[in-house]
Amino acid sequence: MSIPSTLPPTTALGDGIVQIRLPMSGNPMRYINGYLLEDEGGLTLIDCGWKADDVRTALEDGLAANGFALRDVRRLVVTHFHFDHYGLAGELLAAGVPELGMHPMDWRVLQMRAAAPDDDRLADAWLERNGLTVEIPPGEDEQYDRYDLVAPTRLLEDGDRVGRLRALWTPGHSPGHLCFVDTVSGRTFTGDHVLDPVTPHVGLWHDRGRDPLGDYVASLRAVGALETTGVLPAHGEAFPDLARRVAELLAHEAAREAQVIEALATGHTTGAEVAGALRWRRRGDRFDQLTAGHQQFAVAETLAHLEHLRSQGIAVRNDRVTPIRWELRPESDRAHILPA
Numbered sequence: 035m036s037i038p039s040t041l042p043p044t045t046a047l048g049d050g051i052v053q054i055r056l057p058m059s060g061n062p063m064r065y066i067n068g069y070l071l072e073d074e075g076g077l078t079l080i081d082c083g084w085k086a087d088d089v090r091t092a093l094e095d096g097l098a099a100n101g102f103a104l105r106d107v108r109r110l111v112v113t114h115f116h117f118d119h120y121g122l123a124g125e126l127l128a129a130g131v132p133e134l135g136m137h138p139m140d141w142r143v144l145q146m147r148a149a150a151p152d153d154d155r156l157a158d159a160w161l162e163r164n165g166l167t168v169e170i171p172p173g174e175d176e177q178y179d180r181y182d183l184v185a186p187t188r189l190l191e192d193g194d195r196v197g198r199l200r201a202l203w204t205p206g207h208s209p210g211h212l213c214f215v216d217t218v219s220g221r222t223f224t225g226d227h228v229l230d231p232v233t234p235h236v237g238l239w240h241d242r243g244r245d246p247l248g249d250y251v252a253s254l255r256a257v258g259a260l261e262t263t264g265v266l267p268a269h270g271e272a273f274p275d276l277a278r279r280v281a282e283l284l285a286h287e288a289a290r291e292a293q294v295i296e297a298l299a300t301g302h303t304t305g306a307e308v309a310g311a312l313r314w315r316r317r318g319d320r321f322d323q324l325t326a327g328h329q330q331f332a333v334a335e336t337l338a339h340l341e342h343l344r345s346q347g348i349a350v351r352n353d354r355v356t357p358i359r360w361e362l363r364p365e366s367d368r369a370h371i372l373p374a
């Protein structure tokens with residue numbers, strides 16, 4: 035599927051839904067979709083782009099092209115805390131948007147980040163404990179600062195109704211990721227949980243006793259079982275068949291798991307070594323062809339797989355050494371281990 039080089043600013047999708055493409059200048063994703071839904075009593079906006087003047091302009095132009103203004107937006111809901119989905123929220127609330135909804139677990143992540151300004155360094159230290167030391171060139175991290183911290187006015191839990199939407203908690207890509215089902219049209223807003231053709235990133239960036247990949251796979255299964263009339267993802271364009279895409283993503287994760295097991299079986303023991311044995315991106319790049327920033331994503335993704343294997347009793351992790359070493363548990367021992 036090719037995307038035109040100049041983005042159409044807005045697309046009316048029927049059923050009172052408008053897609054506004056919000057620029058991600060300098061990022062290969064190119065744009066994030068803000069979706070407007072007309073409701074009794076005003077508009078709901080799903081996701082708002084990062085904090086930048088060109089995003090604010092694109093949003094206001096998109097509203098105007100459909101006969102609206104910012105004051106018509108009654109609520110903003112964000113699928114997750116990542117800055118490309120949440121970054122502009124502070125500005126929008128300051129400009130008079132009265133409501134902001136998000137899942138409590140992602141709000142907790144934002145609060146933890148605010149309380150620990152060295153959070154990025156904690157992630158770097160965790161990756162270093164897993165054998166990856168990289169220098170991020172100055173400026174490359176800069177886009178991660180494109181947000182203001184602003185508190186939600188409403189915490190959205192699984193199953194909650196918000197306007198015409200029903201929230202669906204789909205942890206994995208982030209701990210509090212939400213998809214939204216439109217009760218009017220039957221369409222599903224999948225955020226970054228289900229994208230096409232991009233494979234959503236699931237990484238273990240901190241050692242906080244979680245199994246994000248286990249969460250992700252369970253959330254994929256849940257979403258794959260939905261009856262839906264179409265998929266509206268946060269990046270890229272709408273596509274019809276959710277079950278087909280979920281099956282592809284599940285197959286991708288299973289293939290990746292097999293590659294990680296193979297890397298462990300052939301003597302790669304640190305997170306960085308296992309990542310080094312895998313191929314990356316759709317072109318199948320070698321690990322050493324990736325930029326420093328992408329190497330971090332690659333190792334975080336590998337660690338999510340390793341942690342998931344550990345939670346299934348297939349791998350063990352030795353924390354007493356530096357870097358941390360991962361090994362396959364002998365087959366004969368595995369049957370006695372209950373998954374965590």
Ligand SMILES: [Zn+2]
Nearest residue numbers: 114116207226
């Ligand atoms: Zn995201």
Ligand SMILES: [Zn+2]
Nearest residue numbers: 116118226268
């Ligand atoms: Zn995103």
